[in-house]
Amino acid sequence: MPVSAAVRSLSIAPADVFTENLTVHTDQEKHFAGRHQLGGWLRVLLFGLGAAGAWGLFTNGQIGAGIGFLAAVWLAFWLLVRWHSRMHYQREHHRLLAQLNQEELRRLSGQLSGFDGGLRYLDAQHAYAADLDVFGAQSLFQLLNRATTRLGHDWLAGWLLAPAAAPEVVARQQAAAELAPETSWRQEWQARARHFPHQQADPRAFSTWLARPDYFADKPWLKPMLVLLPLLLLAAIGAGVLGLGYRSVAFVVLAISLFNGRFGAIRAEYGEQALAMRDALRATQAQLAWFEDDTEQDWQAPRLRELRARLRTASHGTAATVRLGRLATVAGMFSVREHPLALLLTNSLLLWDLHAMWQLERWKRHLGPELTTVLEVQAELEALVSLAGFQFANPAYAVPTLSPEPLEVTAEALGHPLIFSAGRTTNDFHTAGYGRTGVITGSNMSGKSTFLRTVGLNMVLALAGGVVCARRLHLSPARVYSAMRTQDNLAESTSSFYAELKRLRLLLELTAGPAAAGAPTTPPEFPVFYLLDEILKGTNSRDRHRGARALIRQLHRRPASGLISTHDLELAAMADELPGAVTNYSFNSVIEGDRILFDYHLTPGVCGSFNASKLMQLMGIDLEDDHEA
Template identity: 45%
Template sequence: MQHNPSEIYSSRASIFKQQQTIAAGKASRVSWLRVFLFVAGAAAAYHFFSSGNNLLGALAIVTGYSLFVVVMRWHTRLEYKRQHLRLLHQLNLEELDRLKGNISKLDSGQQFSDDHHPYTSDLDIFGPNSLFQLLNRSVTSIGKAKLAGWLQHRATKHEVLHRQEAVAELAQPESIDWLQNLLATPRHYKHAETTNEDFFGWLQQNHFYSRHTYLRPLIFILPVLTLVAIVAWFYGFSGYPAVGLLVVQSLLAYRFRVERDAFYDNSIGIYESMQSYTRQLQHIEQHQFQASYLKEQQHKLHAGNVKASAALGKLALIIDFFSYRLSTLMAFFLNTILMWDFIWIYRLESWREKYLEQVKGSLDVLASFESIASIAAHQYANPTHAIPEISETPFEFTAEQLAHPLIFVSERIANDFSMQGVGHTIIVTGSNMSGKTTFLRTVGINMVLAFAGAPVCAHKLRVAPVQVYTAMRTVDNLAESTSSFYAELKRLRILLNMTEQGEPVFYLLDEILKGTNSRDRHLGAMALIRQLHNRYSSGMISTHDLELGAMEEELAGSVENYSFNSTIEGDKILFDYKLQRGICGSFNASKLMQLMGIAIEE
């Protein structure tokens, strides 16, 4: 029996809201306890020192401070838990919004849009009201980029099957807690786009101690000598050695101020990302998986001398200590006594030599997990969607009750459709607004989902691996002095070039050559279909040109006619959006113009 996602998300949101309220109350009480311990410790210390009992006064300070730190850490954990419950509540509300089609406020992935891509612009893969908005649950830049890559490039059959297996495991009802905790964890932190990639690239190119080798022994010697000289000064010895050493450290700090600032400025931006990645990887490392893909990815996290989460935790700790320089007063004392910045630059470069390559690999693993988690959450939210079967028959596309995943209505119109074979063209005719262009997009977007390893909006689907290519939204470009007709010709030229490479290409062409006169459009479209018929390609073409339907007889068995029709009842135009065999028998352009106030003589 299938679960009801809407009821489950509503229930989970309500439960997390209640738990958040309870957690907030507990955190508040512990916060007041922290204040009480501080005041009590200070009062006790004052009492003992005032009465001349310095030993008990010192003990009161140490005991009070120790208890204060313990309670402060307790409060930090409680506050994290409260925040996590709030984020889980928010996450389930977002899932409810997705089910209703309210996705406009979610990340659109606009940064991945590319008008020159073979299909992403025409199929609404990125941008407002896009497939990325529906599918993506990640907030990290690496997770978004990985999922975008899966939507931009089809996977091999082997990869698709492995992803499907992994998605199926994480989409099980018993995995929902683990899955949502993985997705909620990075929401605790701020994630700057590609900051970590920029930092790792910068770190690999900057070798401070390779250029200044004489500084390496000084970071161990100078702080010790300076501290000893200061202590000796307090005990009555000459202060000149201490002053001299302080001056030396100050001069070194001034001499390398630009380099020190560069290391800090480049590292501080990734601090929260590293904390996020550490917690996410810990969550993954501690879980037991069954799917081979998930186990293989998890195994990579243990490939180094330490776990990937531990390596990232070390980096976060280094950056945290480095950030002590934010306090001007503290930075002055730390860098004139302990060579603070130099020490943490050294630790950062040592970390690079030990862990950088391991961490880069582990972040790729994390990005893959986040992408699988996004798809799994989508599958859990849509239990009626089918897991596509990858076909060995060239250009097969066999679907039952195929629909568009971005059309959110209570009764989504679906169609059965089947085609296969090389050099096969489906010509779809239809009246205006009848659904022919939407159907082409429906076929294309479900192919993209299938090749990413995601479920498709259909009851069943068998699809052969192909390169999807579209020409639908060709527009003019004033900057390049390009008309819409010429832009479309350029798009078709790319298609012809792709079909010469031997890779299977599935094309979806909407109203081709619409920018020229009817005679040239008809001759050009027929010539293109004949040319594509002799290439390793197949596809679909929508058109108002009924004369193209004659090609079903010319290329019998290779060209088929399908259509969408409408009926006119009084001043109403009725659409059923159902795909039918044959050429369209009804058109409504004149009626539409009449309804818009244009007088048409009948």
């Protein structure tokens, strides 16, 4: 295994760590692939030698020696199969570890196209997810997510979709900070679950299904029949061997078939549920064994210690991984359903499905009620590993600090986390208090919308417990709200202008409440920080100016603050009407010949340069033909 990043020099770049790990694990994969291939040939050779030796001994009348020889060969073959399986696991494990480091290198270079975008979590009506690229192509979820399990994905998505209270943010930060330098530990956690790829089913649904009443509870006669019928079949076969005829065998097989048919629907239901969850349970068991049994890791972060304690409490003194291993084994009993011939034989002779159902019901009585707790511990660890992996990969990012002041955002060298160029432009920004609006004017393509997304994405990251793309960020808990990408909807006969009005109405509803001079009588836990891009752009300029000014006045009296970008210089005049509450900022450009140069720096004051006419000329529009110019 590569040396843990915890003992590396802090000067070593994450890319160098991942590159070295990739080389080491690729070499190890090749090493174990060679041993695995050798094991295959040894099995063939041992089988051939065993068959030849047994044949020679038996044909020479050495029956005792032949039996002893076969027993020795069988033992050697069994040991060889176990060794061969370990070589297969090690080969696959190092392949997965190499894959993880390759993925980290791709993230560092901004190549996110192959990662899960989490589109299943994207709700067009959400307060900010669609506007800020939280999910989808080239999204924050792709950059952040290191989870492997279905529930881990859900947990991380939930953190990105809603802000956490200050104590919760701090708890996540502490846990992620302790996990961040433990690169080998984190990647081992990830790789263990990747051995089991079929994890699409929601384990919470399985846990709910397990909570149903015991199927055998009101059928006391059923359990004895599971033993009696196979014994009757065995007795019938014995009678046939003794020359008493095989008619009784046919009768018993018919009885077993009718018995199986009577419970066909419930057998299928249990089998479907168990098989859908088999890989997820095995992945959970493998990961939690690494967290629960690793005596070398004495976690100090309160949240990590709390999660370990919750595991022990839920398991009633027995390791949770032991109980999960038993459940995975029981679920695996239904795997015979994947092989029709084996299913026919085992159920016709042994009532296999019903025995598996019985074992599953027995397991429910031991850990069934606590399974949800165990799954939630795993899911939270998956989300924390994601935050920690992101933190390790970006050592220059800052751990945000939380402000007790309402709606404070103080940022130094704030950048967009989804812009990966070496020359990424950063900006400083500050606002604090209720009823504050920053009006950002600027020319086309100057960076207004990108800056709004920069502020919003970093706030989402900070309030999920992650590090942020900044030298420093000090903020108070807030609910981010954006209106930036409103579109028409033909199915609902909704124009883009009406869609934007609906977004603004929701903003007003979120910020509604008794207030005086912008200060609420009862401060909300999460006041709103809004990001509005070119508001009311779908109507004429007169109505747009009037509506935008009215909206700013309303928001000024509510527990909300935020940023509004616009091309309309008329809105900048609001700074004179509401001094101290409205502040002007701008992004500017310079025209040199046929080139338009942008510096993408946030500047105090109103924009003094615009480039729309030049852009139109560059696109071939001859403004000299405009006789009104």
